[in-house]
Amino acid sequence: MKWASVFAVCLFVCGSTYAATGKLLATPGVSQVEGSAGGGIVPWAQLAGYASEDEWSASGFCSRASLKDYQLDVCGVQANLFDRVELSFARQNFDVDALNLDIEQDIVGAKVRLYGDIVYSKYPQLSFGIQHKSLDDATVANLLGAEDDSGTDYYLAASKLHLGAVGGYNWFWNITMRHSRANQLGLLGYGGANDSTPWQLEASSAVFLSRHWAVGAEYRQKSNNLGLGESDWKDIFVAWIPNKSVSVTAAWLDLGKIAGQTSQTGWYLSVTGYF
Amino acid sequence: MKWLSLTAILLFLVACSASTPKTSLYVQIGGNIGAEKLVDAFIKQIGNDDVILPYFRESNVRHFREGFITHLCDTLDGPCDYEGDSMVQIHTGMAISESDFNRVVDLLINAMSEVGIAHSVQNQVLARLAPMRSEVIKL
Ligand code: HEM
Numbered sequence: 517m518k519w520a521s522v523f524a525v526c527l528f529v530c531g532s533t534y535a536a537t538g539k540l541l542a543t544p545g546v547s548q549v550e551g552s553a554g555g556g557i558v559p560w561a562q563l564a565g566y567a568s569e570d571e572w573s574a575s576g577f578c579s580r581a582s583l584k585d586y587q588l589d590v591c592g593v594q595a596n597l598f599d600r601v602e603l604s605f606a607r608q609n610f611d612v613d614a615l616n617l618d619i620e621q622d623i624v625g626a627k628v629r630l631y632g633d634i635v636y637s638k639y640p641q642l643s644f645g646i647q648h649k650s651l652d653d654a655t656v657a658n659l660l661g662a663e664d665d666s667g668t669d670y671y672l673a674a675s676k677l678h679l680g681a682v683g684g685y686n687w688f689w690n691i692t693m694r695h696s697r698a699n700q701l702g703l704l705g706y707g708g709a710n711d712s713t714p715w716q717l718e719a720s721s722a723v724f725l726s727r728h729w730a731v732g733a734e735y736r737q738k739s740n741n742l743g744l745g746e747s748d749w750k751d752i753f754v755a756w757i758p759n760k761s762v763s764v765t766a767a768w769l770d771l772g773k774i775a776g777q778t779s780q781t782g783w784y785l786s787v788t789g790y791f
Numbered sequence: 792m793k794w795l796s797l798t799a800i801l802l803f804l805v806a807c808s809a810s811t812p813k814t815s816l817y818v819q820i821g822g823n824i825g826a827e828k829l830v831d832a833f834i835k836q837i838g839n840d841d842v843i844l845p846y847f848r849e850s851n852v853r854h855f856r857e858g859f860i861t862h863l864c865d866t867l868d869g870p871c872d873y874e875g876d877s878m879v880q881i882h883t884g885m886a887i888s889e890s891d892f893n894r895v896v897d898l899l900i901n902a903m904s905e906v907g908i909a910h911s912v913q914n915q916v917l918a919r920l921a922p923m924r925s926e927v928i929k930l
C-alpha cells in the first residue's frame with residue numbers, strides 16, 4: 517500500500533527529530549479506525565500525541581482489520597495543539613473480497629479537550645469531537661438504500677486512568693456518546709429507510725500490566741439505518757508502548773453482520789508513530 | 792454478556808493476584824532504608840537530567856534529600872511527620888510546567904525501578920503523589 521510505505525519512511529525519518537514528550541507514557545492512547553486518538557474502534561477523550569499544554573505534536577498511523585469477508589485499511593495523521601485541540605485526517609480503504617470491490621472514504625476530525633487530565637484531575641477528562649466523513653464513490657451506498665454519501669458524527673468522550681486502582685495495576689476506562697447516521701462507519705453511506713436513533717454508546721476499558729503493555733476490551737453500539745442487521749462491534753486488544761515514539765496494537769475483532777455477511781470476526785493490527 | 796463477564800473475570804484475576812497486604816506503602820517500599828535508597832536513586836536521576844537539574848541550581852542537596860525522604864515517609868503512611876515548608880511554598884517561583892512535572896514522574900519511576908520496587912507498589916506511590924500536582928506546578 518502506497519500510504520503504508522510513505523508512513524513507514526516518515527516514521528523512520530521524523531521519529532528521531534523533534535518529539536513532544538510532555539505526557540506520561542501510554543496516556544495518549546492509540547489511534548482508532550476513524551483517525552482520532554482512542555482505542556481501536558472508540559475515540560477517547562485524550563488527544564493524540566505527547567504534547568502537554570505548552571507543546572504541539574504530530575503523529576501518524578496505519579491500521580489493518582482483516583475479517584472473514586472484508587479487509588479495512590486505514591492510514592491517517594493527527595496534530596495536537598497544546599493538548600487542547602486535536603486535528604486528524606484519515607483515509608479508509610474497505611475491500612470486499614467477493615466482489616473485488618474497493619470502497620474509499622476520507623475522514624476529517626477535530627477534538628477539543630473541555631476539561632481535565634486523564635491522570636491528574638479529580639473528575640474524568642472530557643472532550644468533544646467531530647468526524648466529517650465523505651465517500652469517494654456512493655454507488656454501493658446508494659444501491660443499499662443509504663440517503664447520503666457524506667455525514668458528520670459528533671461525540672462527547674470521558675476518560676480516566678486510575679493509578680494503582682486494580683490490585684496495584686493502573687486501570688483505564690472511557691465512555692463515548694456519539695451522534696451518527698453512518699452505516700458501517702459511513703462506508704455504506706449515511707441514513708436509510710430504517711433510520712433508527714442516531715445516539716450510540718461506546719466504551720473501552722484497559723488494565724496496564726506494566727508501563728509498556730496494556731490489555732483491554734471495547735464495545736461500540738451501531739445503528740441499523742439500512743435494515744441489514746448492523747451489529748454492535750466488540751474487540752479485545754493488547755497494546756505495546758515501548759517508548760514515546762511508537763505504539764503497536766493488536767486486537768481480535770467481532771464486528772458481527774456486515775452488509776448481509778454474518779460472523780465478521782478477525783484480526784486487527786495498528787501502528788502509531790509520534791513525532 | 793460474554794464479553795463483559797470476560798472483562799470482569801480478567802479484572803478479578805488481576806485484583807486477586809496482587810491482593811494488597813495491610814502493610815503501609817512505606818513498609819512496601821522498604822521502610823527507612825528503602826526510602827533512603829529510593830531518594831538517592833531519584834537524586835542521581837535528577838543529577839543526570841539536563842532539563843530538571845537546572846531547577847535545583849540553588850538547592851542544598853542534603854536538605855532536599857532529608858526533606859524529600861521525610862515527606863515521602865509521611866505521604867506513604869510511614870512513622871514520620873513532615874514539618875517542612877508546604878508544597879506550595881517550596882515550589883512557588885519555579886514555574887514548573889506540566890511537561891516538566893511528568894518528566895520528574897518519569898525520573899521517579901526510573902528510580903523506583905532501579906531500586907527494585909514492584910510495579911504495583913510503584914503505581915500506588917504515584918497515586919499518592921499525583922494529587923499534589925496542583926500544589927507544585929505553574930506557581
Ligand atoms: C547523586 C546524584 C548526583 C550526582 C552524581 C551529581 C554529580 C554532579 C557533578 C559531577 C557535578 C559537576 C561538579 C563540577 O563540575 O564541579 C555536579 C554539579 C552540580 N550538581 Fe550535582 N549531582 C547529583 C545530584 C544533584 C542534585 C540532586 C542536585 C540538586 C538538588 C545537584 C546540584 C548540583 C549543582 C547545583 C551543581 C553545580 C555546582 C556548581 O557548579 O557549583 N546535583 N553534580
Ligand code: HEM
Pocket residue numbers: 843846847849850851854855856857858859862875876878881882885887891892895920921923924927
Ligand atoms: C508531587 C510532586 C512533588 C513533591 C511531592 C515534591 C516534594 C518536595 C519536597 C518535600 C521538597 C522539600 C525538600 C526539602 O525539605 O528541602 C521539594 C523541594 C524541591 N522540589 Fe519538589 N516535589 C514535587 C515535584 C517537583 C517537581 C516536578 C520539581 C521540578 C521540576 C520540583 C523541584 C523541587 C526543587 C527545585 C526543590 C528544592 C527547593 C529548595 O532548594 O529549597 N519538585 N519538593
